[in-house]
Amino acid sequence: MEEKELKEAADLIRRRKKFLVACHVRPDGDTLGSALALANALRQLGKDTVVVSADGVPEIYSFLPDGEDILKETSERAFDVAIVIDCDGIDRVGPALDAVKSARKVISIDHHTNSPPFGDIGLYNTEAAASGEIVLDLIDRLGVTLDERMAICLMTALVSDTGAFRFPNVTPRTFLFAAGLTAAGASASHIARLVYENRSLASARLMGIALAGLKVDKGGDLVWSVLSREDFEKTGAADADTEGVINHIMAVKGARVGLLFREAPDGPAIVSLRSRDSIDVSKVARAFGGGGHAAAAGCIISASLPEAERMALEEARKWMES
Ligand SMILES: [Mn+2]
Structure with missing residues (x-):
């Protein structure tokens, strides 16, 4: 400036x-x-x-x-x-x-x-x-x-x-x-x-589901989780209760790129992305019309949860390799 x-x-x-x-x-x-x-x-x-x-x-x-x-x-x-x-x-x-x-x-x-x-x-x-x-x-x-x-x-x-x-x-x-x-x-x-440190019980329980469902790839460099509508209903959590979940995904030892997929009430998949070591996840987000910072970005993919998961991970792997 x-x-x-x-x-x-x-x-x-x-x-x-x-x-x-x-x-x-x-x-x-x-x-x-x-x-x-x-x-x-x-x-x-x-x-x-x-x-x-x-x-x-x-x-x-x-x-x-x-x-x-x-x-x-x-x-x-x-x-x-x-x-x-x-x-x-x-x-x-x-x-x-x-x-x-x-x-x-x-x-x-x-x-x-x-x-x-x-x-x-x-x-x-x-x-x-x-x-x-x-x-x-x-x-x-x-x-x-x-x-x-x-x-x-x-x-x-x-x-x-x-x-x-x-x-x-x-x-x-x-x-x-x-x-x-x-x-x-x-x-x-x-x-x-x-x-x-001000999490509602519903939000903490939703976090529990996200962490219990963690998936990893690339020798642990890539870590992600998926939250379906059912998970929100089960816990009584709202979409805003996912705040901070991605940080706990990134807290897994060795994680360099982390993603959280969640199903919006009206259908599309909302994707939060985080990275470290100068990997620019805003490029991944931008590939789907989203945006953000190099180390923290997000996008919305109009697809089913499994399909969005496949698409975003494919893009993330591409940027991790480049
Ligand atoms: Mn800001």
């Missing part, structure tokens, strides 16, 4: 009045925490601000300060500026796209690699572990003092996009930011507990 874009964004924000801050569909702690912290800063500057997350706020993130202010949709259209957060592509805002497109100016804030630039100003930094890092830069540039509520939101962004500071995307800057957030009153340990 260039200094120039950051200045342009801050200048534009100072001049305008009515803002839309948009999260991506299937929101995570980064998009939600970043959006809420930025909205808080905008409101402190006296700006009218609407925050939209088409899929709402998952229960796990209900602790986020001001999370109740997030709307699933808005009928308002005459925004001065729409700020789109953590979206690798404008359509990732889902049904909020209409409202975003109605804005006179669009600012995109993102850290995904290969994020297609969109909007009038792009604050892109692929070195940032979370979009929250870029939002922190912007808040700082706007001259807004970080309060405890904002710090909790941004710490959630960092904690959830770094696996509580364990993923290789963590840089010295990430820790510097985390230090500032800690000083402002956010507890990484408390937030990590809320995000990672």
Whole structure:
């Protein structure tokens, strides 16, 4: 990200009045925490601000300060500026796209690699572990003092996009930011507990089924599991309860690529992919119209579960060999 874009964004924000801050569909702690912290800063500057997350706020993130202010949709259209957060592509805002497109100016804030630039100003930094890092830069540039509520939101962004500071995307800057957030009153340990050790019984049981059904190939390099509708029904788990299961698949000794297949209520197979050792699973996801990072990606395959499993594994093996 260039200094120039950051200045342009801050200048534009100072001049305008009515803002839309948009999260991506299937929101995570980064998009939600970043959006809420930025909205808080905008409101402190006296700006009218609407925050939209088409899929709402998952229960796990209900602790986020001001999370109740997030709307699933808005009928308002005459925004001065729409700020789109953590979206690798404008359509990732889902049904909020209409409202975003109605804005006179669009600012995109993102850290995904290969994020297609969109909007009038792009604050892109692929070195940032979370979009929250870029939002922190912007808040700082706007001259807004970080309060405890904002710090909790941004710490959630960092904690959830770094696996509580364990993923290789963590840089010295990430820790510097985390230090500032800690000083402002956010507890990484408390937030990590809320995000990672807060599983419902149904979700834990679904995890058990996924782990009991683990399959391996390529001498243990490739590990995956499959969850059918029946598994969800048996445990009473919802789709959101699969959160984190893929990380446990990747925790198997020797795993370099991990996949979790799950059957969506309406039929298609949802695939989560993870990798290490610089294997780029976003290429696998992209082969099926999905996306994500090199080490964490996802896609939806309109096929039966066994067929999707066969197709995605074939593609994964191809990339592992190249
Ligand atoms: Mn992110």
